[in-house]
Amino acid sequence: MSPKSAGLAKKWGWNNVKVYVEGTPAWQKAGHYFAASPDYVRTANIVLIDLRTPAAVSAGHIPRAVNLPAAKLAESKAAFPKSLTAPLVFYSETPEVSAKAVATAQGWGYTNVALLEFPGVRPWMEKGYDIKTGPAATKIVFERKLAPGEISIADFEAALKTKVIQVLDVRGPAEYAEGHFPGALNISLDELPAKIADFPQNKFYVVHCQTGLRGEMAYLLLKEKGFDVKYLKAGCKCNLDGTYLIWEL
Known part of the structure; x- marks a missing residue:
């Protein structure tokens, strides 16, 4: 988490809080990658990409994997989701191939990219997880699912027009002064516990x-x-005249 968020967490009672100050960009720039656990791969709303050949994939692949062979990945950018925050997980027979695919996706601008924590499907099978045989899908279909408590952009805008909600803007006063949603109440996050x-x-x-x-x-x-x-989990830009832009991250 960020230093500010860590400070708030401590203020609210958590006492074992650590900050990796350099963050994700520095971690990735140093050549490190994120590893996806089997539970994450099995249950999360992700794009799972099998980099092996179609023949190898047909012999057995992880359910819901999309087959995009590593040899053709560089020319497959248009097949990937438009949202650069879409969670991508790659796997192949070797970590080197998966790592190269991760680097390619990051080079395209994707920010939520990982490789399976072990190579190939054999370790997956040895852990008792399901395997699917036959051809895998070759087209990526991804729709971001709302997290618990999250409101969609469409529902937020509809509610904003009908004035059935109280918008609570938890940015700082300076950010609020540059523009905000009509009728929004501004209480910064660090002030919220005292005013709730x-x-x-x-x-x-x-x-x-x-x-x-x-x-x-x-x-x-x-x-x-x-x-x-x-x-609301989205990018927001509010103007002083009451107009605004909201976009999916």
């Missing part, structure tokens, strides 16, 4: 920030206190 007792319980709140990180933390705090609340 003053909130009416009979309102439906939607929390937002710049990208959703602070909004999600505020959502969790309000939800714990029994409020009817959701949060």
Whole structure:
């Protein structure tokens, strides 16, 4: 987490909080990769890509994998999701091939990329996980699923027009002053714990920030206190004249 988020976590009572200051960009720049666990691969909403040949894939592959052979990956950019935050997981017979695919996807701008924590399907089978035989899909179909408590952009905009929600802007005062959603109440995330007792319980709140990180933390705090609340996880740009742009991250 960020230093600011870590500070808030400590303020709220957590005492074993660590910060990797350099963050994901530095980790990736140093040549490191993220490894996806079997549980993550089996249950998360991801794009799973099998880099092996069609013949090898037909002999046995991980369910819901899409077959994009490593030899053709460089020319397959158009087949990938438009959202650069779509979670991608690659696997092949060797970690070197998977790592090269991860680097290729990162070079295209994808920010949530990993390789399976072990190479090939044999370790997968040895752990007792299911294997599917026959050809795998060759077309990527990905739709981001909303996390618990998250509101879609379409539902947020509809509610904003009908004024059935109280928008809670948890950005800082300076950010709020540069532009905000009409009728939004501004209480920064670090001030929220001290002011939450003053909130009416009979309102439906939607929390937002710049990208959703602070909004999600505020959502969790309000939800714990029994409020009817959701949060918006999206990019937001609000203008002083009340107009705004919202886009999927």
